Amino acid sequence: MKIKEVDEAKKIIKELFEELYDEKSINFSIENSYNQVVFSDIISSIDLPPFNRSLMDGFAVKSEDTFRASDESPKILKCIDSIEAGSFSEKTIDNGECIEISTGAPIPDGADAIAMVEFTERKTDEETGNDNIHILKSVAPKQYLAIKGSDMKKDKLILKSKTILSPDKIGVLAGQGIKEIKAFKKPTVAIISTGNELVMNDEEISYGKIYDVNTYSITNATISNGGYGKSYGIVKDNYDDLKEKIESALKTSDIVVCSGGTSAGVGDVLRHVLDEIGEVIIHGVSVKPGKPTIIGKVNEKLVIGLPGNPVSALIIFYVFIVPNLRNLVGLSEEIIEKAIATLAKRIHSPKGRMHYSLVQIKEGLAYPIVKDSGAITSLADADGYIKIPKTTEILEEGKEVEITLFK
Template identity: 30%
Template sequence: MNEMISPEDARELVLSLVHPLDKETVPVLDAVGRVAAEPLASDIDIAPFAHAAMDGFALHGASIAHAAPDAPVQLRVIAEEPAGSVYEGPIAADECVRIMTGAPLPADADAVVKYEIVDVVEGDGKVGSTVAFTAPTKDRSNVREAGEEAKAGEVVVRPGEVISSAGVGFLASCGVMEVPTYRRPRVAIIATGSELVPPTEVPTPGKIRNSNSYAMAALAREAGGIADIFPIVKDTFDDLAAAVRAAVADHDFVVTTGGAANGDFDFIKGVIGQLGDLRMTTVNMRPGKAQAFGLVEGVPVFGLPGNPAAAYVGFQTLIRPALRKMQGYTHFDHTKVRARLTRDMKKKDARRIYLRSTLEKDAEGYRVTPAKNQSSGLFGVIQRSNCLAIMPEGLDAKKAGDEVDCLLLDIPEELIL
């Protein structure tokens, strides 16, 4: 069980033990960013009627078939049709109707000529005016047809689609006001350490503020989960076991920080093993070699290291994909790009190293600058980073100009570059 596995194997192990949660129905506005769990269909044609795509004049295209700059065709404006109204009368060959964007195309017209290219000969362009056309128009020009985007009964959002803000508007136009989606996972966040005090306290000698719980809760929220921060747990087996038991009773995923290594006060591996099924203890990565994972009463429990950067990298690479799978997403990996290092990087550890870095783009492509201070105890460096530059396994150093893979942390996994 103490065998060190690759980050890829660790990721697949975690993903293999989680599944989409049960479905819930939410108001369409609350569905933005979430995954549709069932097909969603329109109750009407979209658009429900043929209408003008822009302000102009509705007419018979044949009326201006021979129009030219030196032989303009003049028509009388017999009516005006703003959006929300309907013109139901006839339109003769020498007539046209002034029409506004969104207004239904008159039944006796087959095209719309936009206002800007029509000359006003007499009047103000409204009813009673005479206007001139200097070019023919195509059949159905500037007309949005009925059912152009969707037909009544047609599925407009398929299961598995992530609903965007535009999708919310589309669904509203289709009469879909409630969306079946997958329930957001409730994530218990438990920080362990007798040295920890709440952030509201000024630490006394030997104490530090509990920042991990807040960072992990924020990461859980970013991944779409609902985070619950538990009270700080002292470094005892019984206290940690009691906290884990309480967490798995009403949560879908449990994340602990601290106590994941093999020290005298590191208990998460033993707790998972005693209460459930311990599946993983170490991963070939830095920071974050010590990663405990297993199931307790069927609930995934993940023990992250206590060092902030190690906990952060472990969450981004192993826990975030699992939380996304539980919500029905199908893209789990951060987008990866190749970028040129801006400085030499030595390598004294054979593990895969994730460097907190800043990615930029220039005329030659992407360039990446690893932070000078890569201490695993720092959150500030991560705040100022936008990617993780990867130094692969082995001891090969990299020079400025060499390309490395970079995981982008601030864009959706669905985006492919």
């Protein structure tokens, strides 16, 4: 293995993503657009509201007809029509007239304000039989009106590219009558676990076997960071089987991620498979855990070899793959959640290699999880990981650290 430094490996992987993958879009109905990422700016096609509308139940009036109105000296107006939400009146209000109106209904011609129903009284004129409305409180021009376009003007920016669609944002699109949005297309990531000792969680476990962890953790890390994770199951430590599985996965996926089979030991065959069907770009990174990481290229697609140990596999995936995956689907690397905490205990780190150490957060303190990289209980305890530079051998208790969260 020709070991790469962490920064060099990150640079190579970033350049490979840029070389091999373009940002692509796909259309979604807004009903199915939750959590999708907007591909290009969305511009309003109509004014909101699309007409002058009432903000209150009451009466549409000429505001000048209500000046100095009070309980003791009400202004009396003739009611000439009634408008429910969803309908409109063809009548025009003249001085001394009003129209009964519901919240959300269009303002009739001639009106410039709404007198709230709470400050009116309806009385019938005994001589004419007409409804007369007694206005008990004056209103100002445009009072309780929503003016056309006051919320949003036509041809204005609604949502920027790379906005994540949440329920409130989807509601805004629905208010514009938008049926379909263009979102970033998510790459499909095939996940393959290798190892004679592995069984899936729906199989019977026997002596010498262990349940596969990486299929589930890497699949869900892919989903939570913008991709589609697709499990291809377990492959034994067999050259032909692994080769066949990778070639099959490449036909239906954009990226293939294998866990296990990356070190130089007996039975670790991924390197040899990649040498035959493609090329190995990186084999070995100066990092703990995860030194035997492999980055290969086959048919203009990436094939990534993660260590078999669950902790190593997840950390390497987050450190080297997740930032590029997020960028590809319009999610900024900075959106990855981080937290600041104070180190609760001293950590010893191997000098000469970048070290990523799992920690648990409790009441603002970061507790190091000191277990080997095959201990899956450390994943149950971990909230995230911290980065320790290769020149640092000891992080003292009480030091403030930045934690990348597994979210």
